[in-house]
Amino acid sequence: MNITIVGAGSIGLLYAVYCAEAGMKVTLITRTKKQADLINKSGVEFIRQDDHLLVDHIDAYEITTVAEHFTDLVIFAVKSYQLPDVLPLIKEKIKSSSWLFLQNGLAHVEMLEGINQVEIGLAVIEHGAKKEGATSVQHTGKGTTRWAYYKKQDEMSVLGSFFESFKNKQFPNEYAEEWLPMLHLKLLVNGVINPLTTIFQVKNGELLKNPYIREIMNPLIEELTEVLSVPRDKGIKKVLEVCTFTQNNTSSMLTDRLSGRRMEIEAILGYAVRLAKQNRRSTPYLTYTYMAVKGIENETGRREV
């Protein structure tokens, strides 16, 4: 199977390595020529616990110079706010009937209107991954990829065969019948873990270890489960489970904060705040947490004491 992955960050590199390990032919599309050249020259280093592997059969191209080609599946592994830049270019150059989106939050779903691929999949990733450099990725927390069809073709499904190929227990996946409850459950997880790790600048596992932060998590989980119509007990269990599996991970939002990049706050808590407003729900903790991250995003300089 030929797979093209757009975005060679933490998740794009993680997927590239597992797809190559499963015997697929992988093409990575990068933003810069420099990263593509480095991957073509040195391969991708993969760190999983004490294992260091070198995967040297991944082809990489910079997005604006990639040649037209056919591929079985395109996987979008850029941030949701980067999708408007990549979608037109990929549509023009890469011929594929199947697309898969891996973004957190729900902003990307609003961009799928009018896309005429015959098959579109949505996935949520409960793994922790960390890009260590242009050609290196660490699998920091083993979880599961859950996936669902947003649009399904009647006959043979490329997405079905793709996920079927991962016999690898280190990289499991599970099919979900409905995409909205699946994305809402993941939004709950990201709506708690990502903002709180960002505000307190801690790894995911610290949220459970620090009793004061743990206390703050409770009302936020309560409000988010209500707004997103996630059953309360299921929601609490999932947040605690992902925090535990990815305890050594720095959340993608905190990673962005630490490297001065834009955060995915609008796709995650921004969506929940707007939904609460539409349904006239009072959500003081949710609004406070959203505003706190927006405040960090809008800091104009280093704090002086």
Ligand SMILES: NC(=O)C1=CN([C@@H]2O[C@H](COP(=O)(O)OP(=O)(O)OC[C@H]3O[C@@H](n4cnc5c(N)ncnc54)[C@H](OP(=O)(O)O)[C@@H]3O)[C@@H](O)[C@H]2O)C=CC1
């Ligand atoms: N990291 C994690 O543990 C998890 C992340 N996710 C989700 O997965 C998605 C990807 O996250 P993550 O991998 O962490 O993000 P990263 O920021 O690490 O990766 C995004 C990648 O997209 C590249 N990119 C940006 N613009 C373009 C462009 N125009 N053309 C080609 N490539 C481009 C960036 O390149 P450059 O660096 O050169 O700018 C970067 O390599 C997000 O929606 C995130 O929420 C989900 C679960 C876990």
Ligand SMILES: CC(C)(CO)C(=O)C(=O)O
């Ligand atoms: C699964 C989790 C919480 C891993 O950190 C994540 O989705 C993220 O960091 O964005």
